[in-house]
Amino acid sequence: MSADAAGQIDQDMYSRPGIVDSDADLLAGIRVLEIGHFVAAPFCSRLLADLGADVIKIEPPIKGDPVRQWGAGKDGHSVWWSVHGRNKRCIGLNLKxxxxxxxxxxxxxxxDALVENFRPGHLARLGLDDETLRSVRPDLVIAHISGYGQDGPQRDRAAFGVIGEAVGGLRYLTNHPAGETDQPPVRVGVSIGDSIAGLYAAFGVVSGLLKRAAAPRARPASLDIALADSVFSMLEGALPEYGALGIVRQPSGGRIPTAAPTNAYQAADGSWMIVAANSDALFRKLCGVMGRRELPQDARFADNPARVAHVVELDAIISAWTATLEASDLETLLAAADIPATRAYTIEDCARDEQFLFRGMVRDIDDPLIGPVLHPGIVPRVMGREQAIRWAGPDVGHHTDEVLTELLGMAPADIAQLRGEGAF
Amino acid sequence: MSADAAGQIDQDMYSRPGIVDSDADLLAGIRVLEIGHFVAAPFCSRLLADLGADVIKIEPPIKGDPVRQWGAGKDGHSVWWSVHGRNKRCIGLNLKxxxxxxxxxxxxxxxDALVENFRPGHLARLGLDDETLRSVRPDLVIAHISGYGQDGPQRDRAAFGVIGEAVGGLRYLTNHPAGETDQPPVRVGVSIGDSIAGLYAAFGVVSGLLKRAAAPRARPASLDIALADSVFSMLEGALPEYGALGIVRQPSGGRIPTAAPTNAYQAADGSWMIVAANSDALFRKLCGVMGRRELPQDARFADNPARVAHVVELDAIISAWTATLEASDLETLLAAADIPATRAYTIEDCARDEQFLFRGMVRDIDDPLIGPVLHPGIVPRVMGREQAIRWAGPDVGHHTDEVLTELLGMAPADIAQLRGEGAF
Structure with missing residues (x-):
């Protein structure tokens, strides 16, 4: 019934939680309501759906989630939506x-759970505060996702991803060292803050459900996931270093501040090779490959502290060598010497990578809305199980009638009347 | 008993799962064994410990996890360890x-669960394959974290974070557009791939435990989390755009490719201001603040497609303005006009941010090993609950005797003998 890894999906297969393999899918039997838009909440519920939860997404009729129009499109549909909306049942509902x-x-x-990412307080203003929601479902787990959180002086601030990433301390670090560039710090290139917040929310929702299973009489969890908090939590040792020692972590460009050589070096064809040869043994191997066996005897490069102190000269030597070779030749030479190295993969490289293909991380899907498309696989992978992509992101309102009939027992005539009034 | 948000931790408080508030902590009652090192597995189990799980970490006696020596240190202890090891019970055990x-x-x-990040197959070579582990604990949830996964042609490759991030497609994107720089693509500045993999693993572990609670007779989950897969899964629409349309996503520096103006602009004091004024309304407000009310009438900047097409000129105009003002003045002006903007926060800015402080995301801890230090708060936040940091990362082997006595009922004389033989 379900799409296999090489996956065809036909129009009839958009549905039915019954096709979930209840043994294979960790979250089979869990039902989640998403009242979300843009990235964070929909990404959270997609992760839950990927593990087998029955996710019902509510979005505005006709126009739907704005992501349906974001980025490159085909036949009037964002191709991102094919992934972003997959495995969910979509209801168009005018909340007004x-x-x-x-x-x-x-x-x-x-x-069992509800995931939302309106501005804090908006759902309450619609008469859907946590207490009211639990008046009909006392054990409901609720995840509120926002830019800055459900409380505090900044809670009403607009939740722009790039702003939250900067407040979370990440943007300052995605830059070259001071004095090495006049260009601005780069954006990571994807909505990393939203996605990390969504992943934290998924972790929180499942933790809340596990608590409910273990202690049915405990107070059900309301989770408060802020994009800024989520990014800030990724900064490893930066905060304790500041707190205990007054160190303000600085950007280090392509390098790792404490180990050398590790950087991206340009090949003759212009592509970037990442080389991580920062132990003494790896550095000796690298020098052998470069035909520069004398370098490890040079006092400037004799051990890691020396190499870190002279990293600019060292990187110049390595770059001069990489510039003489094509990336594919560099990869062959470095792999033969067992030195950790790779091109910086483009999405095309990813799509063709034998490891990703072997592991089902790149899957051919035939999406009824846009035709053939590639989907990333399901993370985390569950060993020895199929983990099917059940269907691609459906059209707005595709499941409205099905869900209202199945879950609410609404009669077709009532659905038709409400549709006539613009409710769906 | 537990450290409060302003928190003192004294030496006696390193312990006792009993201090977990079993109502407040979502994962109270769950016990997790970590056989991990470096970043990904320890980060995973720290997230579980932060939500109340009793995490027991096994590491080599005396030297312990290499992270104990990473980065800036105080009194011989990495300050990162204070956070990385917090809320865990640490056992020194020589696996040989x-x-x-x-x-x-x-x-x-x-x-209930085991988390590990050896190279694939290493645990099996120690006689601790999944089947053997389940011979003593049939419902054990197991998370294997690695660079490239537990199977496939690349599974034995060394798991360097920077290599996995490049293979996952992220490094290519953290760069300025081709032709705008000769410098290499930047590393994100933190171990983002390891941390995302650890977060996915935490999500997987609790999902596996929820499955076990819902279907005790289902096969227990073995999870296979690869750093490269985890990073790749964050690339939003890049793969479907390539698969359906042949588009290879390109780096866009500080910008967002589809909306302008959004970038980082340098202030007079050299710091970077992120400004996201990419709707027509926000752009008009920005032009007002800049004293350039004529710009929205300029055909080059009249709507978002026009602004995107002329983004280089537009960014030059905005940069010329920001260069005349200090960051603090820019923040005041832009906030007054309700334009999403912020400095790119340094870790010092984060540590002083009123919102982070209000939400307990920056906490004063008195670590017995290194003294006063700041810790990031717990994510996800559970509303209305304390979520204490119970203790800072303990010394190697701090809990060896306690755990062996409490869980295994070992006699002090037996522990002493094994210690004499170098087992602990």
Missing amino acids: HPAARQIVLDLVREC | HPAARQIVLDLVREC
């Missing part, structure tokens, strides 16, 4: 319609 | 000692 609040509550009654 | 395997199995019998 008078019947909407009761429909949400009726759905909540059938759900 | 003849008694070690049975001790590990005896501990596994008392645990």
